[in-house]
Amino acid sequence: MAALHRKPGKDMVVEKNTYGAFRKSGLEEKPVEMGIKEVIVTGVMTNLCWETNAREASVRGFRVFFSTDVTTTSDEELHDATLQTMAYGFAYIAYAQLMAALHRK
Incomplete structure (x- = not known):
């Protein structure tokens, strides 16, 4: 699963059957349509899903x-x-301050 966060409670969720979330999911087109230029990659395993999605993005x-600090x-x-x-x-490597900044908004 992958999600595009639009507004609280209104995420776009896509199913994926490989490590990457962009292929045939609409995940590339929607952010472009919305004018999004930056992404924060999240997931479970650093060297699989996270790395693949960061490279694809x-x-x-x-x-x-x-x-x-939110992956392993x-x-x-x-x-x-x-x-x-x-x-x-x-990618730009971020630490807890990234997540803290997001929660302050």
Whole structure:
């Protein structure tokens, strides 16, 4: 599952059958229609769904934020390697302050 947050209680939810959420889901078109230029990637496993979606969003021209403290994976080395890769060319690495800023709005 993937969601596009529009307004509280009005998320667009798409089903996915692979690690990425963009393919054949409408998830690329809706943010563009809405004028969205930045995305925050969330998920469960850092090196699978999170990484795939961050890469997909980046190559589609979105500015991507990847929060380090709300994800994990089965191996700390995989987690750290993914964070380094994301920071190198696909996403801005954010910490708890990103989530705190969102809750202040």
